Amino acid sequence: xxxxxxxxxxxxxxxxxxxxxxxxxxxxxxxxxxxxxxxxxxxxxxxxxxxxxxxxxxxxxxxxxxxxxxxxxxxxxxxxxxxxxxxxxxxxxxxxxxxxxxxxxxxxxxxxxxxxxxxxxxxxxxxxxxxxxxxxxxxxxxxxxxxxxxxxxxxxxxxxxxxxxxxxxxxxxxxxxxxxxxxxxxxxxxxxxxxxxxxxxxxxxxxxxxxxxxxxxxxxxxxxxxxxxxxxxxxxxxxxxxxxxxxxxxxxxxxxxxxxxxxxxxxxxxxxxxxxxxxxxxxxxxxxxxxxxxxxxxxxxxxxxxxxxxxxxxxxxxxxxxxxxxxxxxxxxxxxxxxxxxxxxxxxxxxxxxxxxxxxxxxxxxxxxxxxxxxxxxxxxxxxxxxxxxxxxxxxxxxxxxxxxxxxxxxxxxxxxxxxxxxxxxxxxxxxxxxxxxxxxxxxxxxxxxxxxxxxxxxxxxxxxxxxxxxxxxxxxxxxxxxxxxxxxxxxxxxxxxxxxxxxxxxxxxxxxxxxxxxxxxxxxxxxxxxxxxxxxxxxxxxxxxxxxxxxxxxxxxxxxxxxxxxxxxxxxxxxxxxxxxxxxxxxxxxxxxxxxxxxxxxxxxxxxxxxxxxxxxxxxxxxxxxxxxx
Amino acid sequence: xxxxxxxxxxxxxxxxxxxxxxxxxxxxxxxxxxxxxxxxxxxxxxxxxxxxxxxxxxxxxxxxxxxxxxxxxxxxxxxxxxxxxxxxxxxxxxxxxxxxxxxxxxxxxxxxxxxxxxxxxxxxxxxxxxxxxxxxxxxxxxxxxxxxxxxxxxxxxxxxxxxxxxxxxxxxxxxxxxxxxxxxxxxxxxxxxxxxxxxxxxxxxxxxxxxxxxxxxxxxxxxxxxxxxxxxxxxxxxxxxxxxxxxxxxxxxxxxxxxxxxxxxxxxxxxxxxxxxxxxxxxxxxxxxxxxxxxxxxxxxxxxxxxxxxxxxxxx
Numbered sequence: 001x002x003x004x005x006x007x008x009x010x011x012x013x014x015x016x017x018x019x020x021x022x023x024x025x026x027x028x029x030x031x032x033x034x035x036x037x038x039x040x041x042x043x044x045x046x047x048x049x050x051x052x053x054x055x056x057x058x059x060x061x062x063x064x065x066x067x068x069x070x071x072x073x074x075x076x077x078x079x080x081x082x083x084x085x086x087x088x089x090x091x092x093x094x095x096x097x098x099x100x101x102x103x104x105x106x107x108x109x110x111x112x113x114x115x116x117x118x119x120x121x122x123x124x125x126x127x128x129x130x131x132x133x134x135x136x137x138x139x140x141x142x143x144x145x146x147x148x149x150x151x152x153x154x155x156x157x158x159x160x161x162x163x164x165x166x167x168x169x170x171x172x173x174x175x176x177x178x179x180x181x182x183x184x185x186x187x188x189x190x191x192x193x194x195x196x197x198x199x200x201x202x203x204x205x206x207x208x209x210x211x212x213x214x215x216x217x218x219x220x221x222x223x224x225x226x227x228x229x230x231x232x233x234x235x236x237x238x239x240x241x242x243x244x245x246x247x248x249x250x251x252x253x254x255x256x257x258x259x260x261x262x263x264x265x266x267x268x269x270x271x272x273x274x275x276x277x278x279x280x281x282x283x284x285x286x287x288x289x290x291x292x293x294x295x296x297x298x299x300x301x302x303x304x305x306x307x308x309x310x311x312x313x314x315x316x317x318x319x320x321x322x323x324x325x326x327x328x329x330x331x332x333x334x335x336x337x338x339x340x341x342x343x344x345x346x347x348x349x350x351x352x353x354x355x356x357x358x359x360x361x362x363x364x365x366x367x368x369x370x371x372x373x374x375x376x377x378x379x380x381x382x383x384x385x386x387x388x389x390x391x392x393x394x395x396x397x398x399x400x401x402x403x404x405x406x407x408x409x410x411x412x413x414x415x416x417x418x419x420x421x422x423x424x425x426x427x428x429x430x431x432x433x434x435x436x437x438x439x440x441x442x443x444x445x446x447x448x449x450x451x452x453x454x455x456x457x458x459x460x461x462x463x464x465x466x467x468x469x470x471x472x473x474x475x476x477x478x479x480x481x482x483x484x485x486x487x488x489x490x491x492x493x494x495x496x497x498x499x500x501x502x503x504x505x506x507x508x509x510x511x512x513x514x515x516x517x518x519x520x521x522x523x524x525x526x527x528x529x530x531x532x533x534x535x536x537x538x539x540x541x542x543x544x545x546x547x548x549x550x551x552x553x554x555x556x557x558x559x560x561x562x563x564x565x566x567x568x569x570x571x572x573x574x575x576x577x578x579x580x581x582x583x584x585x586x587x588x589x590x591x592x593x594x595x596x597x598x599x600x601x602x603x604x605x606x607x608x609x610x611x612x613x614x615x616x617x618x619x620x621x622x623x624x625x626x627x628x629x630x631x
Numbered sequence: 632x633x634x635x636x637x638x639x640x641x642x643x644x645x646x647x648x649x650x651x652x653x654x655x656x657x658x659x660x661x662x663x664x665x666x667x668x669x670x671x672x673x674x675x676x677x678x679x680x681x682x683x684x685x686x687x688x689x690x691x692x693x694x695x696x697x698x699x700x701x702x703x704x705x706x707x708x709x710x711x712x713x714x715x716x717x718x719x720x721x722x723x724x725x726x727x728x729x730x731x732x733x734x735x736x737x738x739x740x741x742x743x744x745x746x747x748x749x750x751x752x753x754x755x756x757x758x759x760x761x762x763x764x765x766x767x768x769x770x771x772x773x774x775x776x777x778x779x780x781x782x783x784x785x786x787x788x789x790x791x792x793x794x795x796x797x798x799x800x801x802x803x804x805x806x807x808x809x810x811x812x813x814x815x816x817x818x819x820x821x822x823x824x825x826x827x828x829x830x831x832x833x834x835x836x837x838x839x840x841x842x843x844x845x846x847x848x849x850x851x852x853x854x855x856x857x858x859x860x861x862x863x864x865x866x867x868x869x870x871x872x873x874x875x876x877x878x879x880x881x882x883x884x885x886x887x888x889x890x891x892x893x894x895x896x897x898x899x900x901x902x903x904x905x906x907x908x909x910x911x912x913x914x915x916x917x918x919x920x921x922x923x924x925x926x927x928x929x930x931x932x933x934x935x936x937x938x939x940x941x942x943x944x945x946x947x
Contacts, residue, residue, distance in 0.1 A: 068825035068922055141822050147799055148782040148824060153743075238800025244783065245798065280690040283697035309785060309794040309820075311803035314727045318720060325716045329709055335666065336704030340697035343673035346690040357674060364666045368659035371712075375655055375719040377648040377726055380793025381637055384785065384820045450635025450789045452820050455828035463633035505687055531694065540692045 006555050007523045013558055014106070014519035016579050025579040027111035028519060032118050033097025034415065037408075039122055040090035041486075044401075046129075047081035048479060050074045055439075059472035061460040071456035072139040073158070077132065079142030080162070084169060085125045087262035087400050088207075092117070092176055094407060095204040095265060097415065099180070101510035101517060102198050104189025104526040106560040107576055109182040110175075112583050112619065117176035119587035124169035127594060131161045138162035141454065143255070143306075144225075146236040146247045151229045160598055163226040168594045170219040177208035177215075185565040189509070191528035191546070192568045195289075198508055199282065202289045203268025207261035210296045214261070218254035221247060230600075245310060252303035260299040263395065264292055266403040267334060267363075270356045273410045274338060276506045277353035278345025281532055281539075284337040291330035298327040308379045317376045324374035331367055335360065350504075351425030355406030358433050362398025366391060369444065384454075387447025393440045405432070405485055412489075413503050417515045418496030424488040432481025438474025442467040507532035512548045524551040525561050528568070557625060575627040586615040634816035637789035641815070642808040644726055644772070644792045651722045655715060729772035729806045737765055738776040741784035741797045741819065743925060744826040745887055745900040750846070751776075759849050760875075762887030764895050766835045768842040772808045785821035788834050794820045809836035814896070825923030831901025849891055852878030862942025865935045873926070876946065886926060892946040899924070911940040 016022035054074055057066045096114060100107050108114045131137050139158050140149040149159045184205045224235040234240035236247050275282045282288060304320035338360050347353060369391040373379045382388060413419045451464045458464050502511040509526060511534055526548045530536055533546035552561055558576040563569060589612035596604030622628035640649045740747040749760045767773045777786050779797040787794040792807035819830035837845060871881025877890045895905055899921055903909040915936055917926040
């Protein structure tokens with residue numbers, strides 16, 4: 001245990017170097033998780049500022065605050081930032097930080113790959129913003145339809161930055177997803193069978209499998225687009241026998257599963273944390289876990305509902321319409337599970353509970369507006385109007401941002417050792433909830449009043465002025481709520497109440513460690529006997545007890561236990577790699593390769609490619625410490 | 632009623648959709664209200680006192696109970712969903728093609744950022760081109776052939792027909808019908824570049840007699856309506872590269888056909904009302920009014936500008 005000789009030796013083995021060297025070379029999942037969350041939040045603020053600029057422009061008719069080109073770049077970067085640089089990375093941050101703690105392990109399955117996925121994400125984010133200060137940011141919308149995004153209509157570097165940046169970001173997403181899938185299959189504590197893992201784990205692994213199947217489509221599409229623009233191919237050029245609709249299919253085959261990837265882990269946060277504040281286990285754990293997987297499976301069969309107006313045959317549209325109706329069912333399972341949990345529980349009105357309960361309502365509003373767009377002919381009216389903007393913000397802010405904010409308050413004490421200020425937490429909920437609904441509910445009405453998306457201005461006589469003014473005011477109130485939340489974070493970092501190990505009396509393994517957890521997470525690898533290891537003594541669920549303080553010590557170098565995929569039977573002792581600069585160096589090499597491609601630098605590409613190869617060889621070189629060489 | 636609002640619509644290509652939209656909207660609102668009530672009463676309902684309440688108590692002693700909520704909720708949702716799905720299929724089939732053979736086919740070509748409108752006819756002498764304004768006879772279905780000359784646009788007249796994209800390399804077919812005379816506004820509904828915001832068009836539903844008269848008038852060539860002048864020479868030198876006026880020799884096709892320009896209600900794809908002052912302002916500096924538009928500013932003297940405006944003002 002903490003303070004014992006073995007824990008001192010564990011600390012020595014697992015603790016990173018101090019200072020900058022340690023910061024750049026760490027492979028600790030907790031450090032990487034925190035970085036992911038902080039970086040994603042910085043992107044959230046940048047995307048938010050872009051949104052506020054857009055709302056100032058649209059607050060009144062005929063405004064000229066922004067030029068049309070600035071407006072195009074702002075709405076494009078707002079979408080790109082929120083969808084790609086905030087929504088998934090912030091959840092990757094949660095999962096990176098939490099997974100080994102939830103699963104009773106000492107790190108992710110591939111710690112170095114984990115570090116690399118963060119670095120590539122960071123560099124891809126910077127890459128995507130590199131042309132912004134030059135006034136040449138991507139400007140074709142996040143969906144980037146050809147031929148508008150082709151060289152003929154968009155000759156600047158704007159779209160090349162987007163295309164290459166997305167392929168680069170895809171590398172981060174792919175290696176990160178592989179890591180989650182293998183971590184789930186391989187490094188759970190003994191006894192943590194598949195039907196005992198927290199729902200956040202189900203959400204993240206489902207999202208990760210989805211990403212592995214979906215990201216290749218978009219990486220391919222962007223590579224083909226870049227080749228059309230720079231290498232003279234004609235994949236999307238109708239004049240040369242190419243097909244503009246091919247872009248839309250590839251983009252949405254990725255795009256729709258991605259939407260589920262950025263909400264399912266957040267729904268998992270609620271499924272795990274809401275029950276703690278209802279003082280009971282989640283109702284229908286198995287149904288919720290299965291509905292998570294079902295949503296993703298169905299999510300691969302609905303992409304054409306983004307293309308209902310593209311002139312495809314009515315018969316194919318009807319299939320995708322039906323699939324889009326059916327996908328409501330697994331969501332209904334989750335909603336009724338949460339409501340039943342609240343109903344049959346005893347709610348404790350802490351700030352996280354407010355965020356989670358608010359989330360349920362926003363989820364339903366976003367869900368039913370999505371259900372309306374599933375009807376093909378109704379969608380012919382609603383699509384590409386403000387109704388869809390309302391829908392997608394209820395979905396993405398409602399299902400991603402609100403659970404994330406609640407989740408931050410919930411796990412803040414575990415990460416920092418201090419509780420966030422409760423009063424400020426509640427105020428930030430009420431302000432952001434009010435602001436959010438003021439900003440986004442009237443957009444439904446604007447959509448029905450016929451206001452199309454992506455217009456930089458509108459005439460007074462169209463009758464859109466008043467709702468737009470309300471929307472803009474709501475946007476600023478929402479922003480104030482987010483600012484208050486951040487103020488609370490900074491205040492509580494220094495002055496928050498000391499938390500102790502388990503301030504919420506929660507049930508899962510991460511709350512058995514100290515706050516913050518030691519670098520090695522668990523002094524001994526726990527042995528899990530139930531779904532709610534820390535509630536076993538206050539529930540009547542049979543005589544079996546999890547063993548938190550006694551288990552495998554594994555203090556001969558960096559080690560954790562490898563278990564079987566379904567039942568989590570201990571299988572093997574895994575040697576874990578220590579801190580290294582290789583992930584950073586490989587990520588830098590890949591990034592330089594992409595920068596060279598952007599700048600058409602042949603020699604830069606060769607040099608970066610060679611450096612990347614060299615880093616990969618060093619990475620894969622057999623090491624005695626990892627048991628890759630027989631002693 | 633706002634010209635773009637579609638809570639009420641005016642033709643058989645869209646009316647069943649509007650009813651379906653209202654139906655689904657009512658279902659959606661009811662679901663939100665029911666869930667909100669369940670959620671709030673779940674949170675605030677009175678509960679029995681806890682036995683042996685301590686700081687570590689739970690509401691239940693075992694991981695059970697509440698699952699019937701999921702069965703009930705999901706079961707009822709599924710029934711409603713199936714009903715809505717069937718209704719959707721029926722409406723989709725009903726509006727996918729007109730009930731009778733269309734009286735007229737109009738080919739609409741979208742370009743950054745205006746609409747070219749070509750009235751097709753088996754008789755080549757009765758084919759003509761106009762721009763940014765479609766006249767149709769009331770009470771008759773009109774077939775639309777929708778194409779694009781550059782990037783993707785989308786044809787949308789909210790009160791008459793839902794969106795249909797206009798994609799380079801393919802011809803999408805749609806239809807609409809107005810059940811009462813009047814002017815219906817539409818606007819491009821697919822982001823198509825800097826001036827996507829200013830790409831409107833009008834559909835004017837005329838009585839059968841007015842429509843026939845309009846059609847015959849459009850078929851006339853210009854010299855019959857506008858006598859030659861210095862303004863005409865300015866047009867031929869400066870504007871004819873891109874614009875056509877049937878009956879004159881220069882016949883550019885990059886910009887809107889301006890034959891009978893004065894019969895149209897607006898300029899620059901709905902940006903300005905068609906008044907002499909607005910026309911002069913547009914000709915002298917289109918970039919100030921519609922930044923990025925494909926029409927370059929014309930270096931005209933005041934005299935030339937006045938002449939060409941005056942001459943264009945005769946193009947009825």
